Amino acid sequence: MSVLRFFSRRSSAPAARERLQLLLAHERAVFGRTDLVAQLKDEILAVIAKHIAIDPEKVRITTDTKDTLATLEVDIEIRTPNGGLKLAG
């Protein structure tokens, strides 16, 4: 009986590792990178604003992590020449 139980017993450490990896990927995005995203947003905007007129309200920056791949998505709305003309007019 005890031999059977020994062989059928699943080890728990792999579950701990997987749960931690999932949880920490999320928590790092919430706690660890808040400053980084804000800083990136400011610096990217400053560079682009030198050349193109942009509305800081219409910029979206998001990060995402899937398995080993982390992505940084920067979404900036740029006024079309028409819109620009309208504003100028």
Added chain:
Amino acid sequence: MAEVLVVTSGKGGVGKTTSTAALGAALAQTGQSVVVIDFDVGLRNLDLVMGAERRVVYDLINVVQGDANLNQALIKDKRVESLYLLPASQTRDKDALTAEGVERVINQLKERFDWIICDSPAGIERGAYFAMRHADLAVIVTNPEVSSVRDSDRIIGLLDSKTEKAERGEHIEKLLLLTRYDPIRAERGDMLKVDDVLEILSIPLLGIIPESPEVLKASNLGSPVTLANPISAPSRAYLDAARRLRGETIEMTVPSEKKRFFGNLFGRRAA
């Protein structure tokens, strides 16, 4: 040049105070001058683990507030030359610590000691913040257990943003000290392995302290484990870690009591 080291973890009960005492004593045993500071205001325990609880007259708060000078507050260890303790206050409120006061004390200690080891309280409140604030180097004490690893990850994030060094844009070195490790349970798959924790936290390893009854025995006696029983498995792990802190390259092992017995037997014969 003085090194300011913070021993921290986020989670309580993982072995910060034990490790502060053991690493402090181990460094002093190699001839370095060392002061260990208890930042756990209101819940001090480093004095008790070091066996100096009846010799506390003045404390960190008294020095921070200017009611006593450093010489009055520092307690010299009776066993190791060059090891000193600066205790925390047991009666005062943790709000009695001030940023300017702590900075002044650390700067004064830098002139006298090779190592300033700050024992952080658990949590991420003021005391933990002051303990890490001036650190050049952080030792993250972690148990191979989910809640400890999670809290260590959080503390690593804080070290990278809230320390003076990080604010200056410099890199703060963070080293993992894995405590209460049981190689047999890890091998059986019932405990996170060293490599699991290293992969998750991605910081370099300072040492692996095996689970051992010697640690409790030493604290019962009020002695850092490296002094109470220097040839025990945890002591050898702490002594190796202290040598790594001094820049030596030492092979990473998990010391065990059995190996020690044979090691000594052969060692003696060879000598």
